[in-house]
Amino acid sequence: MSDSEYGSAEHAVSAAGYTPADDHDLVIVIDYGAQYAQLIARRVREARVFSEIMPHTAPVDQILARKPKAIILSGGPASVYAEGAPQVDAAMFTGGVPVFGICYGFQAMANALGGEVAHTGGSEFGRTVLQVSDHGRLLAELPDRMSVWMSHGDSVVAAPKGFIALAGTDGAPVAAFENLDQQLAGVQWHPEVLHSESGQQVLERFLFDVAGCSPTWTAANIVEEQVAAIRELVGNKHVICGLSGGVDSAVAGALVQRAIGDQLTCVFVDHGLLRKGEAEQVEQDFVAATGVELKVVDASKQFLDALAGVTDPERKRKIIGAEFITSFEQAAREIVLAKSGGSGSADESVEFLVQGTLYPDVVESGGGEGAANIKSHHNVGGLPDDLQFKLIEPLRTLFKDEVRAVGEQLGLPRGMVWRHPFPGPGLAIRIVGAVDHERLAILREADAIVRAEVTAAGLDDEIWQFPVVLLADVRSVGVQGDGRTYGHPIVLRPVSSEDAMTADWSRLPYELLERISSKITNGVREVNRVVLDLTSKPPATIEWE
Ligand SMILES: Nc1ncnc2c1ncn2[C@@H]1O[C@H](COP(=O)(O)OP(=O)(O)OP(=O)(O)O)[C@@H](O)[C@H]1O
Ligand SMILES: O=c1[nH]c(=O)c2[nH+]cn([C@@H]3O[C@H](COP(=O)(O)O)[C@@H](O)[C@H]3O)c2[nH]1
Numbered sequence: 001m002s003d004s005e006y007g008s009a010e011h012a013v014s015a016a017g018y019t020p021a022d023d024h025d026l027v028i029v030i031d032y033g034a035q036y037a038q039l040i041a042r043r044v045r046e047a048r049v050f051s052e053i054m055p056h057t058a059p060v061d062q063i064l065a066r067k068p069k070a071i072i073l074s075g076g077p078a079s080v081y082a083e084g085a086p087q088v089d090a091a092m093f094t095g096g097v098p099v100f101g102i103c104y105g106f107q108a109m110a111n112a113l114g115g116e117v118a119h120t121g122g123s124e125f126g127r128t129v130l131q132v133s134d135h136g137r138l139l140a141e142l143p144d145r146m147s148v149w150m151s152h153g154d155s156v157v158a159a160p161k162g163f164i165a166l167a168g169t170d171g172a173p174v175a176a177f178e179n180l181d182q183q184l185a186g187v188q189w190h191p192e193v194l195h196s197e198s199g200q201q202v203l204e205r206f207l208f209d210v211a212g213c214s215p216t217w218t219a220a221n222i223v224e225e226q227v228a229a230i231r232e233l234v235g236n237k238h239v240i241c242g243l244s245g246g247v248d249s250a251v252a253g254a255l256v257q258r259a260i261g262d263q264l265t266c267v268f269v270d271h272g273l274l275r276k277g278e279a280e281q282v283e284q285d286f287v288a289a290t291g292v293e294l295k296v297v298d299a300s301k302q303f304l305d306a307l308a309g310v311t312d313p314e315r316k317r318k319i320i321g322a323e324f325i326t327s328f329e330q331a332a333r334e335i336v337l338a339k340s341g342g343s344g345s346a347d348e349s350v351e352f353l354v355q356g357t358l359y360p361d362v363v364e365s366g367g368g369e370g371a372a373n374i375k376s377h378h379n380v381g382g383l384p385d386d387l388q389f390k391l392i393e394p395l396r397t398l399f400k401d402e403v404r405a406v407g408e409q410l411g412l413p414r415g416m417v418w419r420h421p422f423p424g425p426g427l428a429i430r431i432v433g434a435v436d437h438e439r440l441a442i443l444r445e446a447d448a449i450v451r452a453e454v455t456a457a458g459l460d461d462e463i464w465q466f467p468v469v470l471l472a473d474v475r476s477v478g479v480q481g482d483g484r485t486y487g488h489p490i491v492l493r494p495v496s497s498e499d500a501m502t503a504d505w506s507r508l509p510y511e512l513l514e515r516i517s518s519k520i521t522n523g524v525r526e527v528n529r530v531v532l533d534l535t536s537k538p539p540a541t542i543e544w545e
């Protein structure tokens, strides 16, 4: 992944992505292939310091050119002494910028500065007891013994010269160190995961007491900053916003509306892959709350024709990404025609498209080196190469919970801000197999039953998202009304999450599951079996495709 995809200053100019105003500190997380790089960035932001991720392949001068107030080196799968392992350029430690190493980053720092890293045979995975020998500044006022989360096979056996070792575990003789003169520190454990006792405090000790960062940033800051940036970028041009009824586009649309008022038209594409009642909801909720001009495009025939017979998830995603843009282009032409009284003159063309793209969409769409491409989100990796619009994506560096904070700041209704996410490709990626009208009708019915039951049980706020999936190419034998049936299974996939980067399966009450199961098998033709997905993310993802 290139650093511009991770959200560098570059796209801020071309696409009005978000970079914080100069008066906020920036902390760069260098990603060594960690599972938790996003989580580190989120924790730093929770400490009210803006943070972005860059790949470990970025040259040091490029990193320093962004003028970070501090750098954090993430964990990673490699061994520092293995051939081809990513190394830290020693220039990272002499640029006058404080650096904090976590796990692999800690080992790489030790290795680069003359300490010793070895495979001691004392691997530690999961909960581990840490004994503090010297609190130093990094662990000041924290308990002498802490339960921390480890995931390593290598250990630092000798700290580099000038460093003070602060703590150890059975498997890691040096589990934390600091060098205050050079503003360098590191820990073997993962302070970013919730299972690590005092994890957030350790990060904050580094940010504030070692690195001298100031806690000035909040997601709400972006309202003011983005409104000004968008106004300047757009001038008097007309802008369209892809509005889905979901949280992200509602917040992005409301933000842009605040900047440019009626120069904005929102475009809702009814692609025929929506859930029951969804189209109506967009009109009722968003238009009522904001008074924005809304254009509804019925493109269901185009989408379903283009998807006919397609079973490969990535192909579905690319087709949907391209069809969305075709719909937006068509809508833009019609809007220009209407505004110009039929003349459609060139200077009234629509140059900009607003999308509610979030940081996880960008990170997960990956590609290139560094992060793997898990799935192409229709609004990032699924975009066509010859895109005619310039993109405005004011939420491109934010996580979901941060977007919700911005939505509340903008005064959007609670029900809209806290709505469960629904993916842009809609039910197409919840039908495992080819998509057609009949299968969509089956899934739509089952999904409506699930949503009604969850709401009736008062559990909407407990569950982060609840995909309902149709295994359209799987059949199993059932017995219904004393007769044999050969129907499809429906999968229930309720999850808890904070930001969709990781998730756990929701422990729902058996009575609710039972009600859902019997209502679906009684009420939905073609379904004779209901199953529950008990997988966290990772190893699975939330959606099935
Ligand atoms: N039916 C649609 N019509 C127009 N634009 C859409 C539609 N579905 C998705 N989009 C665009 O794609 C973007 C990404 O979709 P995504 O589902 O991630 O976000 P969302 O729908 O705004 O929020 P949420 O994640 O809460 O569902 C949206 O922000 C929106 O700009
Ligand atoms: O707008 C979207 N376009 C997409 O192409 C897309 N794919 C997944 N999702 C949503 O992203 C979150 C993480 O999903 P996964 O765990 O399945 O990757 C979950 O909230 C998914 O619903 C999408 N949203």
Ligand SMILES: NC(=O)CC[C@H](N)C(=O)O
Pocket (backbone or CB within 6 Å): 074, 075, 076, 077, 078, 079, 102, 103, 104, 105, 151, 152, 153, 154, 155
């Ligand atoms: N999680 C990590 O960063 C692990 C670092 C290194 N691969 C080890 O096993 O020790």
Ligand SMILES: [Mg+2]
Pocket (backbone or CB within 6 Å): 244, 246, 247, 421, 422, 423, 424
């Ligand atoms: Mg959505």
